[in-house]
Amino acid sequence: MTNSFDVTVARIAEDNGWSRLRRARDFVDAWPSYVDQCSRGYDMNIYEYENDLSVRGMIDQLLNNEDLARFQSSPISVTE
Template identity: 30%
Template sequence: MLQGKRCAVLFLDRFRELAGDLGRSPQLTPYRAIEEWSEFVDDCVEGYEGTLFEYWDDISIRGFLQRVIDDPVVREVPELEWFKSEVRKADQEFSDLLAQGFEVRGGRGWWERRIPRVGGREMAANVNEQYGYEIDVV
């Protein structure tokens, strides 16, 4: 049992270390980070209301989650399977949403290579200006 607790502590400590290193709060927890990703996906499903700049800032949580998943230290702990499973749940919904959206150049992850087809007025105006796409306004 102690071994399991050590792994859990190692996972949380490494997670928080990565968070601090990558400009996020070192008090961020794995659960809260997954929750942020899931909430962002929900916002996009409803039609993202912020600006395109805010969209790119908010979606950066997914890049952070990927850095955690790819971290060599994290790869050694059993908590990674739980973590990846939870991330995948929101990933599937977001992937389905993006499949109906528009391709954009750049981006390091699949989540950055497309944008949703639906958004608020500011998002729609920004997307039109930046990429020339007419997205549906909610």
Template identity: 35%
Template sequence: MATETEVGELLHRRGWRTVFTVADRVNAWAALVSAVERGYDDDIYEYTNDLYCRNWLHEAWLLLDDHVVQLWTPRIRALDGRYRAATVDDDGQALEQFHRLPGPDLWWWRRHPRALTGDLGRSLRSAGAIDGVP
């Protein structure tokens, strides 16, 4: 297993735009979760871009040493729970109209915000999403 620095560098070599840290990506996930809870008002392309912070964490967890995983897992699980509570599972039907969905283990791609607001809400409604239900 690798250190946080090694994982950041490895994922950057694999195509991530910079050498992220776990704290960077956890903070980005927290910011997205908070935005979804308040009513995400940016557009569909920013939303799909923002979801990638969770992808980075998923990839990193397979590589990181156990100490780092144990340290951060409770925070990520709490954020995941908040995200699930603020979103609706539609198996990605609305989102896939705008972005190719990754594998089924990346569950956050198969949900959309419960409250459809702003540009994102208009786009997802045009793809069949309904406020509060899939």
């Protein structure tokens, strides 16, 4: 069952042009992969690099979003 946190994240992601990543977990999972690629030597072009880096920008937007701030006092697990 989808909770209102997930629905809110999906709406924010869609409003920001994200179609593939739509859950908080998706963004959290994508970031370490990007960091790993960079530590091994990023072998894609600059456009892919900037696209992959934009995941961090979206994480920042989610962390600072007023609509999601109301969930701050609720226990939220990104490990599910």
